[in-house]
Amino acid sequence: MADALTQLGFASWLSVLIASIIKVTLILVGGSVGMMFLTWYERRSISYMQDRRGPNRVGPQGLLQPISEAIKTMTKEDATPRDADKIVHFLAPVVMLGATVLSFAVIPWGRMFPVDLNAAVLFVIATGGLHSIGMMMAGWGSNNKFALLGGMRGVAQLISYEIPQVMAIIPVVLMTGSMSLQKIVEAQNDFAGLGWYVFSPVGLLGFALFFTASLAEGERTPFDIPEADSEIIAGYMTEYSGMKFAVFYLSNYMSNLAVCFITATLYLGGGNGPGVDALGGIAGGLLSLIYFLLKSFALFFVMVLIRATVPRLRVDQLMSFAWKFLLPLVLVNILSASFWVALLRWDQQWPKLTEWFGAPSTADATNWGRLAIAIVLTLLINAGAVALIMRLTNRNVQKHLYTTDEELALGLS
Amino acid sequence: MNPIAIGVFIVIALLTLGSGIMVVTVRNIIHSALWLIASFIGVAALYLLMEAEFLAVVQILVYAGAVSILVLFAIMLTRQVTGEGVRVVFERWWVALLIALGLFGVIVPTLWKHGATWEEAAKLAQVGPAPVEGAANSLQVATATEIGRSFMGEYLLPFEVVSVLLLMALIGAVVIAYEERTRRRRVLTLAEELALKKRGIVEPRDAEGAVMPREAEGKVILLDSEQA
């Protein structure tokens, strides 16, 4: 975009500035409109899951409901507790929203990449990590015990789930050989745009693990412990009202949107799909955008489905799930990913082997054989690991850790 | 000269140094930690400006996301009292100020003395023609891929040593901070506190065994052998 502006006769620094401003505006507008749609979408779909109809009054099918609610929250009184740390209390939602908006800088819309950062994948995780600061500020600055509890819980949860989340991405990075989201999308364009990572055993397990960890990162049910309303009112948001609360809400939903976008990009091929390359040009770009949004909103539907189904976890269950279940599986997945890469991309890993056997190519018949071997091998490793972990974490195997009802009744616990 | 780059650099420098000064001068230790985060983010922006994208992201991930949170947790767990009249710095803080200013006074002239030499070297180091203003830099700076290759090749041994160090730190931190059940202190309920008071058992004491003022210690009592 900057080049086009330079050709129009702008000074180089001015064209860079203008292009950046346009991009930032588009990202902000896209993000907030997406968030508005998301709130409507979640409420409508969860309503139908609960045999209700949901918001359907404002605008066609209630589509304007988010706007009316934005107006409502913004005109509400913005109360600050007397003993709160005023500045920290004020800055907390700003930090939260800022972190979320930052992550949108690298998130692709179909095949449109706002910024193609080298370490884009890591960048998204890092900005997600900044949420914990905002949460801590909100919890501490409110001078409210529920807020502090919620903030502490939230931070503990966020830094625990960051580890499986980052490590679940490593297989994707290994298979692509790059951390740039653009390269990751390009690498999933085989088989007429259907060579998504989720179709390989490594990618499938990675997808499940990453999505689960992301649910916890985005504080979605069943991991919404920081704002468990039945226990600690609204967690770190207890003392927030009006505009600041709206900013928290916006940040939450925008980060959920970002999670869906990132998952779709990493594992579901981003904007890839049949027909995108054939069309090409602007039509292809539009089709890729449509594919991308479809995938993302299907993922969000799964989030809503989980929210409508699964009850909230306990804090200790949450932690043991991260450390005893997700983390070992993620490590095993990295192992099988390295097998996968070694079998399919050995020309890049071991130049000596290439010298002896020649480079593997997709057209080669032997490559299909290698692909089959890789699939079988990784499938065996992953399925075995899942079965083992399931078995080990089974209540019956760990019977000594649990008290039975009889023991409870006898008071032996 | 690219005015945008210089402007951005000055803004980042002011942010970093300003929040650094706030870190060491602010009374409230939690505010101090929050300013530290701002300083870290300023440094990350500086890395980004120097095209060290991977390092910038790592800086945010490790420093702003993890270290600062650890610091905040430590502050909150140790319940440092920052009321009025509590000294936050040593009595002879001006000595520290003199040392710091003296060091700065030594370093900066030295740097500027060699500045011209480094400029020459820097120009030589940029492969190809010197970067044209505003145009894309033709130079291919090292990216995450090269870093990875270096870690797996040239720097393999240090890499392994660092991973062992991290593991040791992990275990060590757990061992040091681990709290045995018998020594656990907890906040008592009002009823428990009253009951203990009635029996004359508990008066909160500080390290020297002197009775602490109630406002200062916040209902913490010792339940272990120290109490006897």
Added chain:
Amino acid sequence: MTLSHLATEDVFVVERNDADFRAGQGMTKGLGIVFRKFRKALFGKPNSDRADTEGQFNVQYPEERLAMPEAYRNMPILLYDDATGHELCTSCFQCERICPPQVIHITQAKDPATGKPVPAAAKFVLEYDTCMSCGYCAEVCPFDAIKMDHDFELSTANHPELDVDYNRLLRPVSYYETIAPTMWSDVKEQAMKKLQNNIKRRPGDIGRDHGQKIKGGAPVAAAATPAAGAAPAAAAKPRGPVAAIGKNMPEDKTAKLLAIRAANAAKRGGGAADAAPVAQAAPVVEAVADAPAAVSAAPTGPVAAIGQNMSEDKRAKLEAIRAAKRAERGE
């Protein structure tokens, strides 16, 4: 809802002590159930079978309404005779005395010539904001002059408006007949007889024409509802005074509301035969076309309407009691 309705596929027993490999089966099944609910609610027909556990049950309130049970009570109203315009109230102060929150205030009318009290009320004020809808007044009234209304859309931004005076409390008997046909038919004879006795003792226009502008038994209907042009007179007739309460509404909204109410009244089968064409004319009715047959058509008359929510034997019992009463009165 009976247990037998729940087919075995709807009940999932998760054996907690099963040593087998579970691998999130419970979670998958749970997600499946919720998804099925979603599918049925989204694509299925609106569900009116209360025994079923899935599908859309919602009534889209302002457009669609459930029929009220006859005995539903919200706020008290006063009745007057359609034909003569005479109010049924004789200002006997029974209601004022029994009212627990003491929100009824009556002034007895006096004959201007003699200064003697007349069996009619000069002023009758009821504080709707404090009224608790206990229905004691209607219960205690010996002349069946005070009854409980079904109208619950009374919200207003103007608080003093809720101190309702005589001319806004009055409703014609025919209105009450449409909302509670059975209950009225039980007491009709008696009440009318008492009214005739009272009229004899009322000189002049006392006890008549409290803001109703009825002279000589002119039809009450259209007078008070100019806005309700769309709604047929017969059905709209009772709602004149109510429109006064909602006078802050825009015209078209009022008209719509009246049409809806007319349609509902027709659905209830409340005796008004000429309301039948309304039922077809009003567009709203189509929205609830799938509603249970018992609601939409009431061929068996008022009794069936009242007993919608009753069990068979209870209804039979009630019917027997009523028959006995009627026999007692010598019908």
Added chain:
Amino acid sequence: MVGSVPLVWVLTLAAGLFCIGLFGALSRRNIVGMLMGIELMLNSVNINLVAFWRYLQPTGTAGLIFAIFTIAVAAAEVAVGLAMVIAIYRARLTINADEIDTLKG
């Protein structure tokens, strides 16, 4: 960046940050405050490493690698240091450096 901002500016910034961190580490009574000062100093060193890498050897990786090692060591240091702070607090109920003087004669 390169060609616009001289290397010396960046190094001066790093020197300033280092001195600020030094002042914090020396003057604060609170152990956590001292640790924060040390973090600032480590950051300024990292700035130096990256700046020298970018200006003098941009195609190599030595500067970046060293910066990453510094970050790793700093993370380990903070983890152990804060664990020690918590342990000290538990034993002495204070984290002021001048009050932890059991060894003083």
